[in-house]
Amino acid sequence: MTPIEVGLTPQALTLVWPGGSTTLSAQALRAACRCADCRAAALRGQAVPIPAATMLAGLAPLGHYALQLRFADGHERGIYPWAYLQQLAAAQHPSS
Ligand SMILES: [Zn+2]
Known part of the structure; x- marks a missing residue:
């Protein structure tokens, strides 16, 4: 599943999925x-x-499967596939 919309603020990443949105x-x-x-x-x-x-500090889409996130301290090699972001969101809100 690919998010419909990706929003970034310095504090959080918001992903809008067909079934609802999640914030990490x-x-x-x-x-x-x-x-x-x-x-x-x-x-x-x-x-x-x-x-x-x-x-x-920023993000870059990697193909259709992942995001690469850049942090303000220059840490920028982390790759977050959509499925991994969904897992993280699910772990954060076990009921949803
Ligand atoms: Zn890292």
């Missing part, structure tokens, strides 16, 4: 980042350092 905070997205650096830290059993004031 910059903090949650950063914590879920799967770029090489973050995965390497996770494999070493370390927490990924997340700046206290994590903000989103």
Whole structure:
């Protein structure tokens, strides 16, 4: 499923799906980042350092399947497939 609309503010990413919309905070997205650096830290059993004031600085669509998110501190290699973003949103709101 591909969102109808993607909205970005420094604090959050909003995705509008055919069945409703979901919002993911910059903090949650950063914590879920799967770029090489973050995965390497996770494999070493370390927490990924997340700046206290994590903000989103931009996004780039990757084909029709994913978004690449850029954070204000220059962290920009994380790729978020639509399915992964849906999983994150579902985990955030288990009832919906
Ligand atoms: Zn990362």
